[in-house]
Amino acid sequence: xxxxxxxxxxxxxxxxxxxxxxxxxxxxxxxxxxxxxxxxxxxxxxxxxxxxxxxxxxxxxxxxxxxxxxxxxxxxxxxxxxxxxxxxxxxxxxxxxxxxxxxxxxxxxxxxxxxxxxxxxxxxxxxxxxxxxxxxxxxxxxxxxxxxxxxxxxxxxxxxxxxxxxxxxxxxxxxxxxxxxxxxxxxxxxxxxxxxxxxxxxxxxxxxxxxxxxxxxxxxxxxxxxxxxxxxxxxxxxxxxxxxxxxxxxxxxxxxxxxxxxxxxxxxxxxxxxxxxxxxxxxxxx
Numbered sequence: 001x002x003x004x005x006x007x008x009x010x011x012x013x014x015x016x017x018x019x020x021x022x023x024x025x026x027x028x029x030x031x032x033x034x035x036x037x038x039x040x041x042x043x044x045x046x047x048x049x050x051x052x053x054x055x056x057x058x059x060x061x062x063x064x065x066x067x068x069x070x071x072x073x074x075x076x077x078x079x080x081x082x083x084x085x086x087x088x089x090x091x092x093x094x095x096x097x098x099x100x101x102x103x104x105x106x107x108x109x110x111x112x113x114x115x116x117x118x119x120x121x122x123x124x125x126x127x128x129x130x131x132x133x134x135x136x137x138x139x140x141x142x143x144x145x146x147x148x149x150x151x152x153x154x155x156x157x158x159x160x161x162x163x164x165x166x167x168x169x170x171x172x173x174x175x176x177x178x179x180x181x182x183x184x185x186x187x188x189x190x191x192x193x194x195x196x197x198x199x200x201x202x203x204x205x206x207x208x209x210x211x212x213x214x215x216x217x218x219x220x221x222x223x224x225x226x227x228x229x230x231x232x233x234x235x236x237x238x239x240x241x242x243x244x245x246x247x248x249x250x251x252x253x254x255x256x257x258x259x260x261x262x263x264x265x266x267x268x269x270x271x272x273x274x275x276x277x278x279x280x281x282x283x284x285x286x
Contacts, residue, residue, distance in 0.1 A: 027185075030073045033065050034080035041084035049092040050102050055085060055109055062117050070184030071125035078117030082110060125180075142247065145190040145199045149243040153236060156203050162210040162235040163250040167197045168221035169228035181220040186213045199250070207268060210235055214266045222264060230257040234269035 040061065044052045058081045065077040089106045145163075152161045164186070168178060175196055182189045182200060189198045202213050214231040221229045232254025240246035249269040257267040 029068065030065070030076050033061060033073070033077040036061055037077065037080040037084045040081075041088040044085065045088040045091075050089060050106060055113070058085065058113055059116060062113075062120055066120040066124045068184060069124055069180060071121045071180075073184060074117060074121045074124050078114070078121070081113060081117070085110065085113065142192050142199075145192065145201070146243055146247055148188075148190065148201045149236075149246055152201050152203050153243055159204050160206060160235050160238070161246070162202045162205055162213070162233055163246055164200045164202060164210065164214050164217060164231060164233045165192075165197065165250045165254045166200070166214070166217045166221065166231045167195070167229070167254065168224075168226040169230075170196065171225075171227060174224045178221055178224055178226075181224075182217055185216045185220060199247075205235075207235060207238070211266065211268060214268075218264050218266060227263060229264040230254060230260075231264075231266045232257050232269075233266070239269035 037058065040054060040057045043054045043057070047054055062074065062077060062081065065074045068074075093103060093106065149161065149163060166182075168175075179189050179191075179198070182198075187200045187202050189200050191198045200213070200217070202210060205213065210233050214233050218229045218231050232250050232252070234240060234246050234249035234253055236243075236246045239249045253267045253269045257265040260267065
């Protein structure tokens with residue numbers, strides 16, 4: 001069973017780096033970290049089990065997950081690490097003649113890995129989101145978001161690039177937590193001005209993908225108590241031919257979202273609407 005599992009894990013590890021960039025969402029990255037936790041555990045099992053020192057490779061894996069700024073991802077990876085390492089140690093612990101020293105050594109290693117994971121959960125929950133919020137608060141005129149759009153357009157020629165503008169309303173108090181959730185579920189947010197409005201640049205998605213991203217942002221805001229959430233989005237090259245026009249189109253879509261009589265609304269910039277017809281330039285997603 002261990003050998004068959006090892007073959008499948010190694011095959012998956014070889015295939016993963018060959019996938020397109022747009023597949024590497026936060027959830028997918030968390031799954032990949034769990035996969036590599038299984039790979040490290042397999043290395044430990046086949047290189048001596050309890051006597052193997054390869055368990056130290058779990059630490060950079062936990063650190064990599066913490067750099068995403070999502071404590072949920074770190075927690076998921078920590079659970080995967082502890083489970084896989086415990087599974088790799090199980091055959092050695094069940095052997096006859098296993099002494100108390102070996103069991104104590106395994107428990108010590110699990111404790112060290114667990115405490116390291118808990119510390120990184122604290123860092124990713126408290127330190128990194130606060131640092132992100134401080135960085136975004138300086139973008140008063142939207143120049144940083146415009147620069148992000150230009151960089152994406154230059155780096156991904158021929159690939160759709162979208163902008164989502166989201167306003168959770170003035171009563172939103174947990175902005176740091178909302179930014180953390182948006183960062184882990186959609187992409188890196190950029191706060192605009194002194195209010196709660198922020199934008200996210202998303203690459204490699206069609207109109208359904210960008211609508212899904214906007215819905216995740218609205219859902220994240222609603223789960224934190226936002227009562228009047230509005231989102232507007234536009235996709236290059238469908239809705240604009242330049243970075244500035246793309247940002248303008250997303251802004252107009254956001255304005256249209258405020259005209260929708262609902263507790264929350266998502267508006268996508270329209271397709272092929274006449275230049276003078278403002279009423280037809282947007283499509284309400286909700």
